[in-house]
Amino acid sequence: MARAVGRRRPSGAPGHRRQGRAAYVFLSPWLLGLALVTAVPLGASLYLAFTDYNILSTPRFTGFANFERMLGDDRFWAAASVTARYVFISVPLQLAFALLLAVVLDRGLRGLAFYRGAFYLPSLLGASVAVAILWREAFGHNGLVNSVLGWVGIEGQSWLQNPATALSTLIVLNVWTFGSPMVIFLAGLRQVPEELYEAARVDGASWYRRFRHITVPMLTPIIFFNLILQTIGAFQTFTQAHIISGGTGGPVDSTLFYTLYVYQQGFKSFDMGYASALAWVLLLVIGGVTALHFFLSKYWVFYGDD
């Protein structure tokens, strides 16, 4: 320890500065990427949000016109409604399912590694084109779901072409990709001190009471972490809706996710100014919801050092 301290150079020493420069050089690809691929486009889109820009001609400054337009845009409200329903239904369902499975798997099943991998697989594939196509086929008129229903005498319909059920199938798809939060929950469960459970058992606490009063409170930081991640991800859902609805958000806008609408405005209608304004509204909403989560977390998230 004494040797290590003795070897430490003062922060302004030439060797330290040289290492600092080398570190920045190695960081430079990421820094360049941040600047060129993220920061500059972000700034540009903020500017474009206040313009009328059709890609082919010079942007024309229009002040807040794009934001005012949203207020009277029925499809904007349809997209906001679809996305809000999706976020507020699919995220809690997904987290509940992930937590349930994590608790079951944490009970020392044989072949745990296999189950963990098997359950995690859909998360890896969840946002992919392949899984979206698989979903489209499974829930189609002649798909797997209707075939199974047919075995019990129920004549199905295309779940994706009925406005009443189309969004639900996408919610089910999102819930199915519970593997990622489940793995994080599993890691969190391993951190819960065993002596708490032992003490509860000695006091005669049932499984439910142990879960309710030990597992859940001890996992609240993990639940909070998963909630933030999954909420942000759900707001940005695009691929599944694009593939399953053929990019239309149909039937009759029932799967018109917000990002899909942004995409339609930008890349199909060439209304890039409006699309930029829409994107910034989404960013602000995600920021607001995340801030709200953080604010509310002090009432329900339990950290060990509290």
Place this chain on the structure above:
Amino acid sequence: MGNLDRRTFLAAAGLGTLGATGLLSACGTGGGSGTTIRYAWWGNNVRQQRYTEALEEFQRDNPEITVQPEFAEYTAFQERMTTQMAARDVPEIFWIASPQVMTYEKNGLYRSLSDIPTLDLSDFSDADIESFSLNGEFVSMPHGVFVPVVRYNETFLEEDGIELPGEDWTWDDLSEFLIDYSAENSAGRRAASYNPDQDMAFEAWLRQRGQDLWTAEGAMGFDSEALAEWFEWWRVLMDAGALLTLSEQEGMQPDWAAVGGDILLNFGSSNHIIDDAAMYPENRFRLRSAPVASDAADGHKFLYYPRLAVYQGIDDADVEAAGRLIDFNVNNADFLRTVGLTMGAPPNPRLLTEAYDFASDDEIEMLAVVEADREFDQRPRHEAPPGTNTWREALSRVSEGVALGETGVSEAADALIAEIQTGIDREA
């Protein structure tokens, strides 16, 4: 990390930069001293392979010209074009998706074709060139001709022992036939798919009523009443069980490979028979011109031209090479023989005659129906104005609402017209 001195680091960085520069240089030049022309088109795998082959033939005949093919599926093609336009990196020659023709024109994306010496226009009459022009300028070249048709499965008709109404059929005749067929055919087939968003059939419907899809001034040429009647014509068929439901056809864009064996006929463009018939080789498909209203307006027949253009930002030194490639595309029978007729009948009248020599049965069916429609006097047709890029998607969406009973036909017609008008006003 601690062992990395400045000299070693700079040497490594220098070598890395040198290597990367060399690599990028090698990628960029292509190694030749001639002209490179990027040619962008869309389609399916078969078209991609055939056009690639034709472009290779062109390069063999013109070794000083390198053609860089840029192919994509139709939707992806348009999205890529959007990105390329934003980056001012548009291919020298590109096909134009129909909703974008006038949007691109308004924004000066096209270079004039009238002064390219290597593009031979001697096969075309002045009237042809006039009809190809946009706002009086010859800036895009048709590379095909489509007409609206009804395509029917002749094998099914023969199996069912049923005949279509006569060649002079009206919309009412067709409607009655479709309802009767669905009710009576022995195989339990539906007569057709739900397809009111088929733009060419809709345009035929409008022109027979003396209206147009678009006017020369860049406005909508139809009214809410005509549109509502169109929706009503389809709604009656849907209610009578003559059409596939949206559930059965999996949405507004039914996959022909999935539904083609379940229906007797459908509306479409004349060229689609070539790819679509190939999916059901055991069946014989035939084409008919769209029905004609008994009081149809004069000159209602029309030809639709898919177009290609030269990018206005092309280097002057590359213009003649681009002209030569377009010339090969629109004037050369060898080109047609290689690519086939999936993009419709050739607009070049000489090639239209020659094409019969090598056309397949399905292609001959298509050539004949186009040739028949060409014989009619036709009043001018105008392309979709700027701001209407997504009018077909909007038509599809409101049609979907009608089929699902979410919207009445008049309400749907008013909503569509308002949406299209908003787009036009915004661009004005």
